[in-house]
Amino acid sequence: MSNVTEAPASREAETRARIVATAERLFREIGFQKTTVADIARELRMSPANVYRFFGSKAEIHVAVARQLMGEVEAAARRIAFGQGSAAERLRALIVSIESLNADRYIADRKLHDMVEAALDQHWPTIDEHIDRIDALFEAVIAAGMDAGEFEKGDAGLAAKLVHTACIRFCHPRLMVECADRPEPASVQMVEFCLAALRRGVSR
Amino acid sequence: MSNVTEAPASREAETRARIVATAERLFREIGFQKTTVADIARELRMSPANVYRFFGSKAEIHVAVARQLMGEVEAAARRIAFGQGSAAERLRALIVSIESLNADRYIADRKLHDMVEAALDQHWPTIDEHIDRIDALFEAVIAAGMDAGEFEKGDAGLAAKLVHTACIRFCHPRLMVECADRPEPASVQMVEFCLAALRRGVSR
Numbered sequence: 001m002s003n004v005t006e007a008p009a010s011r012e013a014e015t016r017a018r019i020v021a022t023a024e025r026l027f028r029e030i031g032f033q034k035t036t037v038a039d040i041a042r043e044l045r046m047s048p049a050n051v052y053r054f055f056g057s058k059a060e061i062h063v064a065v066a067r068q069l070m071g072e073v074e075a076a077a078r079r080i081a082f083g084q085g086s087a088a089e090r091l092r093a094l095i096v097s098i099e100s101l102n103a104d105r106y107i108a109d110r111k112l113h114d115m116v117e118a119a120l121d122q123h124w125p126t127i128d129e130h131i132d133r134i135d136a137l138f139e140a141v142i143a144a145g146m147d148a149g150e151f152e153k154g155d156a157g158l159a160a161k162l163v164h165t166a167c168i169r170f171c172h173p174r175l176m177v178e179c180a181d182r183p184e185p186a187s188v189q190m191v192e193f194c195l196a197a198l199r200r201g202v203s204r
Numbered sequence: 205m206s207n208v209t210e211a212p213a214s215r216e217a218e219t220r221a222r223i224v225a226t227a228e229r230l231f232r233e234i235g236f237q238k239t240t241v242a243d244i245a246r247e248l249r250m251s252p253a254n255v256y257r258f259f260g261s262k263a264e265i266h267v268a269v270a271r272q273l274m275g276e277v278e279a280a281a282r283r284i285a286f287g288q289g290s291a292a293e294r295l296r297a298l299i300v301s302i303e304s305l306n307a308d309r310y311i312a313d314r315k316l317h318d319m320v321e322a323a324l325d326q327h328w329p330t331i332d333e334h335i336d337r338i339d340a341l342f343e344a345v346i347a348a349g350m351d352a353g354e355f356e357k358g359d360a361g362l363a364a365k366l367v368h369t370a371c372i373r374f375c376h377p378r379l380m381v382e383c384a385d386r387p388e389p390a391s392v393q394m395v396e397f398c399l400a401a402l403r404r405g406v407s408r
Contacts, residue, residue, distance in 0.1 A: 158389065158393065162394060165389055166370035166394070184362065189406075194397075196400070196405060197398065199404055
């Protein structure tokens with residue numbers, strides 16, 4: 001099949017992706033509360049009705065943009081989790097990367113941070129899904145470290161939640177802003193602390 | 205000196221304390237935004253002008269109530285930190301008590317939680333002072349544990365900040381609300397994780 005006779009499903013996915021990308025750009029430029037579906041449609045030279053064919057409401061576009069941003073962080077985290085290096089090295093890289101990617105996405109850009117605030121205040125389910133996905137990546141790395149003898153054997157699922165929770169100050173966009181004036185501990189110090197706990201193991 | 209010929213300074217302190225206690229009760233009953241200085245004065249059968257002799261503004265009363273609530277938590281934490289038991293036992297008791305005292309103060313009472321939100325959003329300096337005071341108590345217990353050979357020797361000040369930050373989900377009122385639907389890890393599990401890290405020590 002050539003590119004010219006593209007299947008409708010993939011063209012639909014492409015239009016969806018263009019709407020999300022345009023919405024994200026407008027959220028950064030004019031703010032996520034102020035951006036209307038008409039603004040997004042105008043940028044794409046399509047009718048608002050066409051946008052509504054893909055998204056039932058403005059709220060659905062908000063969630064799709066959040067999902068896209070979180071998906072980028074998850075993809076980078078997945079590459080690290082299943083990449084090269086010891087479990088300790090991958091855990092270090094995971095936490096430092098998540099901190100840096102979240103800072104790029106949600107902190108530097110005040111207008112986009114407003115979307116984070118709304119997502120947190122309104123408990124968007126996409127946040128819980130994101131936490132679960134990152135938990136699962138931590139768990140994969142920690143289980144590998146337990147198998148390899150780097151970490152003391154134990155419940156890798158619980159250990160993953162403990163590491164993720166211990167590092168919440170470096171992953172949670174609102175906390176990152178709140179704690180900006182308290183530089184210590186740095187994320188690298190927290191990772192070493194977590195690694196010490198994983199090496200020692202939690203006696204039950 | 206008898207109670208009758210009380211010094212003016214202590215009478216002033218008593219009036220101040222009564223204003224703060226009355227404000228706190230009204231914040232719980234009618235909400236901290238809705239409570240006016242006139243409401244507080246009426247409850248105390250004094251004039252608003254007299255309240256303003258003690259507090260320059262309504263905002264000063266807000267901060268005094270927050271300080272009072274945090275001071276109660278600090279006093280309980282101080283008793284534990286300088287009380288009986290091994291360093292590990294005191295660290296366990298500290299974190300579990302802070303979680304429970306904060307839950308009593310800021311979570312159960314939705315109207316008081318609004319004050320927490322305002323304090324966080326407006327960066328009341330009293331929050332930073334509170335974090336520093338709790339950090340210092342963690343440091344005292346960890347330093348004692350290092351001296352006693354319970355924990356690996358190291359920088360007790362940094363270790364205190366690491367433990368406090370690792371436990372932020374159990375100490376920070378807004379996070380406690382946000383994470384209410386994620387019961388794992390529990391605070392007792394996080395304390396054991398931190399104790400494992402302290403016993404192992406962070407290799408530099």
